[in-house]
Every structure is written in structure tokens, then in C-alpha cells.
Amino acid sequence: MPQIFHHSSNTLSKISIISALVVLGGVGAALFELMADSSYATNQGVMRVQPVQFSHSHHAGSMGIDCRYCHTSVENAAFANIPPTKTCMNCHSQIWTNSKELEMVRASFRSDESIPWVKVHDLPDFVYFNHSIHVKKGVGCETCHGRIDQMPLVYQKNSLEMRWCLDCHRNPEQYVRPPSEVFTMGYKPPEDQLVMGARLVKENHIQKLDNCYTCHR
């Protein structure tokens, strides 16, 4: 009985097994990358349902209330605070006092129990991000958070991946604003952003901090 397979089949089989492994590995790695960058992993663009459907587009957009009216600590602290219920009641003690939607806010004010707001921008715990220094050096709210004044429910505009941070940390002149425009929504950078950016970097002593320990300490 003659042999079914030619002698070269030995080599072919080895090559095909190895190349199959390589291809599968490559596909696996590609899938891994896709998955790691997807909004499933980064939460980019995912709108959060909140216990009270607070609309930034109404309050910050239509009403024109400054970011800092509620997020008071953003200029002085690492953490930009979620306001206490009392801040809501500054106005809602008189406005929409019978609204069902706001019952949870009133209940929280009466009982002194916190409203369990859902965190939207959640950096890993080994990242030490500081709002105050970014605000002070001319990084606009909008640069990272997007047009909050147009978001009925807030979502994370950017991926918050490390490469995204580094994009600015390595070349801040691409994004920095004059200090007076930091809290502006809908700011249009001038055409000579890179020229102005370079000037601002110099004037405001903006450092290009890309050491590991800048953020991981």
C-alpha cells in the first residue's frame, strides 16, 4: 500500500501548525488591543444613569451657571468635588419645589444622607491626578471633559488612557488656553494655537512632565 502523504507533508504540517499559532497569536493580540481601547474597557462615551437625572446642559448650558458654583474645590484641590445637597437647595428650596424628580434631593437635605451619585470619570487608583494645577496652568475644563454644557447626562468624552494624558503632557502647547478661558465652554482656539501655546507654556511655566512618577507615586 502506497503512502497517502508525500514526504514533504512532514515539513508542511510543521509549518502550518506553527504559522497557525502565529496567526492566532496575532489575531489574539489585535483583539486584545481592540478590546482594551474599546469603550467597553475605557468607558468612553458611556452615559451614566444617575440617581437624580441632573442635566448639565440645562444648568451649565441654558442657565449659564459657572462650573465653580458647584465644583468649588476645582481650583484649590486635587479633587473637583461633587457638590453637597445643600448647593442644589440654594435654588431648589424655591424652584421646582414640588417636582417628583427632585424628591430625592429634598429627602437627602432633610435626612442628611448623601445622594449616591455615580462617578463618571474614574481614573485608576494608582494615578494621582490633580485638578487644581491643570486648571491653574491653563487646561480648560472642556479640553478633557468636552462640552459638558451640552450633555443632558454626563459621559466621559475622552478615553482617559495613559497615551491620551501623555499626548498633552509631552506637547502641552497643543491644548493650553489663556488662564481667562479655562472655564469657557465652546472656546475656539486661535489659528496660531501652537504659537500662542508655546508662549503660554513659557509665560505660565508649564512643564512637560512625562516622568512615571509625575502621576504614579
Next chain:
Amino acid sequence: MALQDFWSLWIPTRWLKLPTNFWSKPILAFGFAAILTGCRQDMHDQPKYKPLRHSDFFEDGRTSRPLLAGTVARGEMHDDVAFFTGKNGKDDIDVFPIAIDKTVIERGHQRFDIYCSPCHGRLGNGLGMIVRRGFKQPPSYHIDRLRQAPVGHFYDVITNGYGAMYNYAAQIAPRDRWAIISYIRALQYSQNANVGELPPGMKAQLPSMDKVAPPSAVSSPEIKGSSEQPNIPKGTPATPMGEAK
């Protein structure tokens, strides 16, 4: 959502409805072990307290703890009574406890626009956006009672609230409160300056006295219940001082 479930993240078990251990073996065999074991979220979500994070340990569920009674932080002794209460004994002080210069007024301008203008309006006439949406209208700053009110009165209102206005003690630091009051004074002056006291250069910029519109045309639209409108003297610039834009 916390990405705690390592398998559900990397393998579409949910869609395929397969038990994880069915997939885990072949994948490990393909040499992903090294990559995948690096993908747990334990370091992303460490069991430590960060600002406003939920706590399972404390009864109220809060990580941030209230200060114990009698706690005084460094630099928070508040022994400068006039500065921290705006009062001298029982009376409101009428002299600023801090030096006022242009920087302070500009800081006050900025803080006023953030915290006060939603109700009081950028001109201080009490017609802010929130008032237009139904909040009780506060009095205009440009009435005699408030023109003559001592600065300590404004400080007391910001610190402790007044009428429908809640206090702003948690939102505005004491020094900023004084800065805001200095800006309120500038606003008041902007609507009540004596033409005779203007420096000659500024006087020359004023429109001729004959062409000045009557005050009713200049003042803001009236909202129900507002009887006291800013009394704008003839020839006074309508823009508040310090609003250099």
C-alpha cells in the same frame, strides 16, 4: 461599572453562554497567560479611601469624616473676629478688614459672577437668571438701604444667609467674601457716581448731557414686584467699574 470580572471582560462568555473554564484552557495553551493575568483590576480599584468614595465601614457610608467638635486646623483659628464675622461686638463693621486694591476688586468681580450673579444679576439689580426662572427676587444693590448698609452686613448675609438666600459659607472663602463685597461697592458706585467727581479725562468721554436717554430707557426690564430700580443719574456710565472687556 467596575471591571472586576476578568473573564467577562476578555472573553465574550456572556454572548456565547459558555462556562469560563471551557475557554480558559485553550487560551492559556495559546500563550496568553502572561498577558491576561496582567489584566485584573485590583490595582485600578484599590481598597482605599479617596474623596467622596463610598465607605462600608462608617455608618453613614461616607469616607470623608466630619470634624470632631473643637477641632481647629492650622491657620483656621478664626481669632480675627472682624475678618471672620464682619462684626465688631454686635455691630456690623463698616471698614474692610483687608486692604482693597484693584486685584482684590477684580477677584471679587470674578467670584461675584460665579456665585452671586445667578440671582443678583451681573449688574447687581436682582434680575439674575435664577430669578427669571422663579426664585424670589432679591433687592437691587442700588437702593438707598443697601448703599448705606455697612460692609459687615453684606459679609453677614453671605456667611449666614438672608431671607430666601441660603448661606454661601461653604462655597466662598472668607477672603473672597470681602473681595466680593468690594466689588459690590464698585457696582453700587458705578450706578451712583457724582458727575462732578469724575476726573476730567473721563468726563470728556461722557455723552453730551442733552443726548442722555431718560433713566427709564436705560434701566433693566421690570419684573413683577420690583419697585426699587437702580436710580441712574444722568451722564453716569452704565457699565460697572472694573468690567473692562
